[in-house]
Amino acid sequence: MSTDSQLRLVWVYPDLLSTYGDRGNLLILAHRAGLRGLPVASVEVRSDQALPVDGDIYLLGGGEDGPQSLASQRLLADGGLHRAVDRGAVVFAVCAGYQLLGNSFYAKGTECRGLELLDLTSDRGPSRAVGELAGDIDSRLGLPRLTGFENHGGRTHLGPEVYPLARVTTGIGNDGQTEGAWRGKILGTYSHGPALARNPALADLLLRWATGSMLPPVDDAWPDALRKERLSAVAS
Amino acid sequence: MTTKKLPMRAKLATSATRSAAALSRATGRGDGSVIGGRIGLMIDPNLLAELASGRQIVLISGTNGKTTTTRLTTAAMSVLGNVATNGLGANMPTGHTSALAKAGPTPYAVLEVDEHYLDQVLDATHPRVVALLNLSRDQLDRAKEVAMMAALWRESLAKRDIQVVANADDPMVTWAAQVAEHVTWVAAGQRWHDDSWVCPECGATIERMGDAWWCSGCTLHRPVPQWTVQHDGVVDPTGTYHEVKLQLPGRVNRANAATALAVAAHFRVRIADALARMTEVKSIAGRYAMVERDGRMIRLLLSKNPAGWLEAFDMADNVPTLLAINARDPDGLDTSWLYDVDFSPLRGRHVLITGDRAMDLAVRLTVNGIAFQHVPSFGRALASVPPGRLEVIANYTAFQDIRAELDRVN
Numbered sequence: 001m002s003t004d005s006q007l008r009l010v011w012v013y014p015d016l017l018s019t020y021g022d023r024g025n026l027l028i029l030a031h032r033a034g035l036r037g038l039p040v041a042s043v044e045v046r047s048d049q050a051l052p053v054d055g056d057i058y059l060l061g062g063g064e065d066g067p068q069s070l071a072s073q074r075l076l077a078d079g080g081l082h083r084a085v086d087r088g089a090v091v092f093a094v095c096a097g098y099q100l101l102g103n104s105f106y107a108k109g110t111e112c113r114g115l116e117l118l119d120l121t122s123d124r125g126p127s128r129a130v131g132e133l134a135g136d137i138d139s140r141l142g143l144p145r146l147t148g149f150e151n152h153g154g155r156t157h158l159g160p161e162v163y164p165l166a167r168v169t170t171g172i173g174n175d176g177q178t179e180g181a182w183r184g185k186i187l188g189t190y191s192h193g194p195a196l197a198r199n200p201a202l203a204d205l206l207l208r209w210a211t212g213s214m215l216p217p218v219d220d221a222w223p224d225a226l227r228k229e230r231l232s233a234v235a236s
Numbered sequence: 237m238t239t240k241k242l243p244m245r246a247k248l249a250t251s252a253t254r255s256a257a258a259l260s261r262a263t264g265r266g267d268g269s270v271i272g273g274r275i276g277l278m279i280d281p282n283l284l285a286e287l288a289s290g291r292q293i294v295l296i297s298g299t300n301g302k303t304t305t306t307r308l309t310t311a312a313m314s315v316l317g318n319v320a321t322n323g324l325g326a327n328m329p330t331g332h333t334s335a336l337a338k339a340g341p342t343p344y345a346v347l348e349v350d351e352h353y354l355d356q357v358l359d360a361t362h363p364r365v366v367a368l369l370n371l372s373r374d375q376l377d378r379a380k381e382v383a384m385m386a387a388l389w390r391e392s393l394a395k396r397d398i399q400v401v402a403n404a405d406d407p408m409v410t411w412a413a414q415v416a417e418h419v420t421w422v423a424a425g426q427r428w429h430d431d432s433w434v435c436p437e438c439g440a441t442i443e444r445m446g447d448a449w450w451c452s453g454c455t456l457h458r459p460v461p462q463w464t465v466q467h468d469g470v471v472d473p474t475g476t477y478h479e480v481k482l483q484l485p486g487r488v489n490r491a492n493a494a495t496a497l498a499v500a501a502h503f504r505v506r507i508a509d510a511l512a513r514m515t516e517v518k519s520i521a522g523r524y525a526m527v528e529r530d531g532r533m534i535r536l537l538l539s540k541n542p543a544g545w546l547e548a549f550d551m552a553d554n555v556p557t558l559l560a561i562n563a564r565d566p567d568g569l570d571t572s573w574l575y576d577v578d579f580s581p582l583r584g585r586h587v588l589i590t591g592d593r594a595m596d597l598a599v600r601l602t603v604n605g606i607a608f609q610h611v612p613s614f615g616r617a618l619a620s621v622p623p624g625r626l627e628v629i630a631n632y633t634a635f636q637d638i639r640a641e642l643d644r645v646n
Contacts, residue, residue, distance in 0.1 A: 015433050015441065019373070024575030024603075031603045048441060064381050070439065131569065149570050193572030197599050222602050226595040 006039045007210060010055035012081065013047040016071040017097050020151070022061030024194025025092065025203075029057060032203050035218045038211065047071060051080030056210040057090040060097025062152075062192050065107035068096040072112055075100070085117060090209045091186040094195055095152055098180070098188030102156070118181050118188060119159030125172070128153045132234045133191050135166030135179045143205060145169075146179065147198045147230045148191025156181070156190075165189055170234040185209045198227055242286055249280035250287065253337040269322065269338075273330030276337060284329055287336035288345070288361035291320070294499055295357060297349040297389075298369025298409070300544050302327065304484065304520050305369060305492040306348040311517055312500035312510035313344050320345040324521060328353050329360065344503075351385055355392035365502050366393075367401040367495050369424065371408040372431045372543040373573070382431040386412045401498045404461040407432040407442050407449055411456060420473075422498050423447065423461035424491035427550070428543035430576065463498045470494040478507055483518045486551035522639040522646060529642065531623035536645070538635045540567070542576040548629045549581040555625040556586040558617045559608075560634035561593045567632050571596040579604045588617045591634045614641050 011026045030040045045051055047070065058081060063071065075081050085091060091101065099105040102120040105112055114121075133150040137143040146166045156174040158164060158181055165180025165187065166173070173179025173190050180189035187206070189195055196203040200223045204215055242250065257272030276283050294313070296306045303325045310321045320339030322331045327348040336345060349357045351371070358366070368389065371382050389412035393400060402413035404421035408431065413419050426432070433442050440453025450457035462473040469479040470493065480493050493514055500510045519525035527534045539548040559582075563571050571593050579601060587608040589597045594610055601608045611617045614637070618626070630638055639645055 018430070020570065021572035021575030024572070024600075027575060027603050031605075046441070064383075066439070067434070149572065151570065193570070194575040197575070197596070197603070222595065222598040226599050229595050 006041045007033050007057070007207075008052075008055045009040060009042045010052060010058045010084075011042070011044045012051065012058055012060045012097070013071050013074070014044050014061070015046045016067035016074075017061040017063040019062045019064070020095075020193030022059075022094065022193055025059050025061075025094070025196045028194065028196040028200075028203055029059075029206065032200065032218065033207055036207075036215050038207075047074050051075070051078050051084070053080050053083045053087065055084055055089055057092065057206055058084060060091070060093035060100070062095035062097060064096075068100060068105070069107040069112045071097075072100040072105075072114060075115055076113065081115065082117070085186065088185065090206050091117065091188075092196075092206055093186075093188040095150075095190055095192040098190065099154055099156065101186065101188055103159070105154070117186055118183060119161035120156050120181055121159070122154045122156045124153055125155035125175075129172035129190070131171060132230065133168070133171035133173060133179065134231060134234050135168045135170075135173060137166045137202075138163050138182070141165075141182070141205060143199075143201045144227075145231060146189070146191060146202075147227055147234075148189065148195050149193065150190045151192055152190055154190075197223065198230055245280045246283055246286035249276040249283045250337045252276055252279055253283070253334055257334055257338065269324060269326035269331045269334040270328075271330075272337070273326070273332070273334035276333050277330060284333045284336070284357075284360040287333060291336075291342060291345045292503070293344070293361045293363040294346045294365045294367065295349045295354070295361065295363045296346065296367045296369070296495075296499075297351050297354050298367075298403075299351060299372045299374045299541065300547065301369050301488060301492045302348045304489060304523070305367065305495050306346055307517055307520050308489075308493050308496035308514050309367070309499050310346045311513040312496050312505055313346055313503060314513055315500075315505050315509045316503060317344060318342040322347055329357060332357060332361070351389070354389060358392055358396060358398070363398065365399045365401060365499050367499050368403065368409050368413055369492070369495060370403055370406045370426065370543070371412075372428050372541060373576070374541040374568075382408055383434070383436045386436050389413075390415050399502055401495060401502075403495070404459045405447070405449075407451075407456065407458075408436055410459060411436045414459070419459070420463070420498050420502070421459045421461040422491075422495050423464040424495055425465060425487065427488070427546045430542070463494050465491045465494050470497060472497070472501075472507060478511065480511060481515055483515065484520070484524050486547060488547040488550065519646060522635070522642075522644070525645050527642050527645050530618055532618055532621065532626045533624065534618075534626045534628060534642065536635060536639060536642075537627065537629045538632065539629055540632050542573055545577040545629070549579075552581075552627045552629065553625060554585060555627055556588070556621040557582060557627040557629065558588045558590065558611075558614075559597060560589070560591040560614075560628065560630035560638060561597050562591050562631060562634040562637070563593045563596075564633045567634075574600040575603075579606055582606055586621065588620060590614065590617060591630070591637075614638050
């Protein structure tokens with residue numbers, strides 16, 4: 001956490017990477033930090049602004065092909081996200097934002113250079129993946145099952161330097177077998193939009209990574225009810 | 237079509253359309269407009285064009301406000317004579333076919349058109365005026381992206397000589413409509429900005445100040461409107477102010493009325509005459525109607541997407557409020573949009589939640605810091621509030637469920 005002991009949440013380029021209620025992840029992290037009495041500063045950085053390097057958690061949302069490649073170009077030129085990662089910042093990215101953290105991705109039929117923060121490449125799949133997504137999360141992360149909704153046309157191939165976030169039990173994720181990826185404090189998923197709404201323990205993991213300390217439990221009756229409902233919907 | 241005779245195949249198809257629709261209604265399967273139109277189009281694929289020919293037609297499209305604006309425009313046009321319309325919201329070519337077949341020969345038709353079908357219906361009906369209301373995100377798991385939809389509209393308007401009435405306050409609509417040869421601009425407002433920060437022409441940022449908006453990278457900017465919504469009324473192209481007293485609530489419905497007036501003006505309907513007819517409109521397929529049940533005065537508001545929710549909050553009275561959310565096929569299966577809506581206008585009210593996806597809403601409201609009560613059914617919601625007013629805001633199928641419990645209120 002930065003020296004002024006405020007938790008700084010940075011939403012990267014909402015003008016380019018914001019579909020499907022992506023603001024939700026910012027709101028949920030701020031809410032859950034607030035429940036623990038952590039002071040929070042949320043910053044939204046447009047693509048024509050310099051990215052601050054002193055953030056604690058950086059959030060990247062989803063987007064269509066054009067905005068995705070533009071966002072990648074601007075982040076490469078800006079360099080702020082790489083400097084923040086070197087400082088130990090946490091990055092949480094969904095969908096198009098997840099793809100552009102990799103080595104390369106496809107947008108509008110052409111291969112685009114990614115940020116090379118996660119060892120993975122993405123291309124187009126034979127069909128669009130739309131619907132409920134569920135999987136068993138990498139046991140090293142100590143989290144309960146992943147539940148989400150996916151809507152993407154991409155397929156992602158993981159390199160040796162990242163771990164899959166989860167083994168898919170419902171849906172497609174990266175390739176029908178694995179879903180998402182993580183390394184260090186960088187984590188990406190195809191569970192789009194407000195992914196943290198259904199996965200409060202994942203939200204708390206990001207907060208733990210950022211603060212370096214354990215967090216007292218909070219009342220999760222409603223998120224738990226939602227998780228139970230969505231996971232039983234895919235089980236039947 | 238008043239004087240012209242339908243070809244034999246079209247006659248047969250028209251009659252089949254009517255009987256199938258009647259059969260569907262009689263067996264309680266629905267209002268019949270979709271199945272009727274589908275059968276008619278099977279017999280004669282050209283049926284919509286045949287039925288449209290000879291009529292002066294208005295098309296109304298956009299993400300929000302189509303059904304209401306269609307109703308208000310129909311009311312305004314009825315000053316001139318009989319108007320055929322798809323007032324029940326069946327807004328694809330099957331619904332248009334059915335509406336025209338059912339109406340018989342009329343000099344005029346006002347048709348609501350699903351935004352994805354605008355090009356196809358332009359081809360079939362050769363309208364005299366097309367009104368374009370707004371574009372925003374809707375049904376995210378399947379709808380075309382907003383900019384892509386604007387590009388499709390632009391392409392189909394560029395190749396036609398057609399009178400357009402368009403919302404000057406929506407950059408996406410403006411960009412789509414500006415290629416048309418004749419455009420009447422209406423300052424109809426835009427409460428939801430989050431799908432028009434990026435210029436559809438050049439990708440630069442759209443800047444806003446007061447009513448004005450302009451692209452920071454190219455020449456796209458807000459056109460000078462001929463019609464403007466102001467206070468409780470509308471200013472016409474001569475600068476004259478007309479008070480608009482509707483039975484429908486909210487600023488957005490005054491904006492819909494402004495669009496209807498601008499359309500009717502192209503047919504030389506006098507504003508005072510049009511307003512007199514529009515004032516008679518009480519409710520739109522259950523929306524806005526006040527219904528009494530067990531001592532509760534219930535009003536239903538329909539909101540299908542983030543922009544619609546902002547408008548509903550503007551209309552809703554400060555009374556106990558039931559929110560109902562489903563995610564069935566007609567709603568879209570994805571509830572992510574809940575995080576695009578700021579529910580804080582409801583803070584401090586007695587908020588109840590229900591519907592298939594009430595748990596998604598529960599988490600959303602918790603994050604929003606809004607206290608709420610979960611109820612398993614509409615009946616339990618009624619029992620949980622004191623006698624008096626109850627506001628209901630629901631998305632599409634949740635709205636229909638509650639409307640059914642209120643005996644399909646119109």
